Amino acid sequence: MKNQLTESLVWKSLQSHFQELKNTSLRTLFAEDNKRGEQFSIHDLGIFFDYSKHRITTETIRLLTQLAKERGLARGIQAMFSGEKINITENRAVLHTALRAPKGSVVMADGRNVVPDVHEVLEKMSDFANHIRSGRWKGFTGKPIRNIVNIGIGGSDLGPVMAYEALKFYAQHNLIFRFVSNVDGNDFAEAVRDLDPEETLFVVSSKTFTTLETMTNARTARTWLLGKLISESAVARHFVAVSTNEKEVSSFGIDTRNMFGFWDWVGGRYSMDSAIGLSTMIAIGPENFYAMLDGFHQMDEHFRTAPFERNIPVIMGLLGIWYIDFFNARTQAVLPYDNYLKRFPAYLQQLTMESNGKHVTLDGMKTDYQTGAVYWGEPGTNGQHSFYQLIHQGTSIIPCDFIGFRTSLNLLPLHQDYLMANMIAQGEALAFGKSAEEVKKEGVPDHLAPHKVFEGNRPSSAFFMEKLTPEFLGRLIAMYEHAVYTQGVIWDINPFDQMGVELGKVLAMKIIPELQDKSKPLHHDSSTNSLIEYYRG
Ligand code: G6Q
DSSP: OOOOGGGSHHHHHHHHHHHHHTTOOHHHHHHHOTTHHHHTEEEETTEEEEOTTSSOOHHHHHHHHHHHHHTTHHHHHHHHHTTOOOBTTTTBOOOGGGGGOOTTOOOEETTEEOHHHHHHHHHHHHHHHHHHHHTOSBOTTSOBOOEEEEEOOGGGTHHHHHHHHHTGGGSOTTSEEEEEOOSSHHHHHHHHTTOOGGGEEEEEEOSSSOOHHHHHHHHHHHHHHHHHHOOGGGHHHHEEEEESOHHHHHHHTOOGGGEEEOOTTSOGGGOTTTGGGHHHHHHHOHHHHHHHHHHHHHHHHHHHHSOGGGOHHHHHHHHHHIIIIISOOOEEEEEESSGGGTTHHHHHHIIIIIHHOOOBOTTSOBOSSOOOOEEEOOOTTGGGGTTHHHHHHSSSOOOEEEEEESSOSSOOTTHHHHHHHHHHHHHHHHHHOBOHHHHHHTTOOTTTHHHHOBOOOOOEEEEEESOOOHHHHHHHHHHHHHHHHHHHHHHTOOTTOOGGGHHHHHHHHHHHHHHHOTTSOOOSOHHHHHHHHHHHO
């Protein structure tokens, strides 16, 4: 059993350090040290990570990295990479890093080197993707496939959607991609409204192949397809599966030769670079997909080997702990200044909140400290015209991650300068604000002055890269994955299960027959009963 986090000496030192630092402004910290921008930044893997606009000093970083050492982060990293069953509540290894291990390397899980298995699936995916992209794969009536509809939810949807949007620039543009996730029939209906079944391929993505939403949508898709193509044998040309459950795939009627497998050591929210990325690979092509995997792997190596003080995900994770547990920050904004990353915050919400939204330690003890924050965000500059008001002048502290690229993929005059100037300016405005004296000097009347004051002292990180390529996307995602793990180790929680999503699903299964059969007596609380009665009409 680990010692209670909050009882440790280093935690107590962080508490007193926080008391000393909490009233110091970023203005002062920058005025005291004109090299601060350089000092608190890491340039690695083509990422310029500027964390100088955080409410930290060298002492903060010293104590936080000390905390990481004492909490066994080095050991935790080694345990994850070497396939130990660190997901203790599900008795599973956590080996998403093996999904991007180069061919020829060795990663053991349960006494077996899994890298050849990973590459075998990648090759099968590549072959299939090339067939679809070239038009060689024909639908049941002999037409090539033009529409690819991914059916999946949670980890089997958010990664593929995000990656498709992020890498759309690299996609083969004569193919149409749609993503159906919600059990709400409107999702399916709108996704296929303008599609021709003869030219449509469904990729049913589900680790378990039992998920209510996905199986309902998959059955509806089959009915939709057979509505036009009539013959059951059409299913084999228009459905493929991505799953770990061969038995369920075959009982659904999908030829298991058209099944792309993965393994129980890949968690749903860590699976977008497994076969779950099949739709991504069809869109961008195998070569780009491999480049993305390489980007992931480079960040894995950085996380595994860089000293904590120079380790981007470790510093990110530690800064999160600093704000959540000492400044009482409850949310974290993710603000990509690239429209292609518009689904990145939604993807990160699952990655971070399903992983670290836990209230008990590995030993089942209730934590006496806060864990995972709420992640949210929108691409810049859209957010600036909406919720940034609260970040600048609201009453809560909201650390922000700004993500930007030097070069735009579409070189339209002026746009990129305007975009990047805004990103850089937001961090500056948040950190330094505008004082009452400065407002007064501008001739603002006294009664308006308080409304125009920006307190500043609001923290942010900037992640600046060259260009949104598949490789950079891989690095970026792995960076957040490992920041999440860093926090999980320090908080002594399990970032790899998600038991909190179960209860509501189980209760829904009980309510379904109660909605369908009006004569069933209801034994819920009075509120739930009345909601069911209202639905029954
Ligand atoms: C992610 C979760 C969850 C999962 C979905 C879909 O880590 O496990 O979001 O991905 O519930 O599950 P299936 O892939 O089994 O359909």
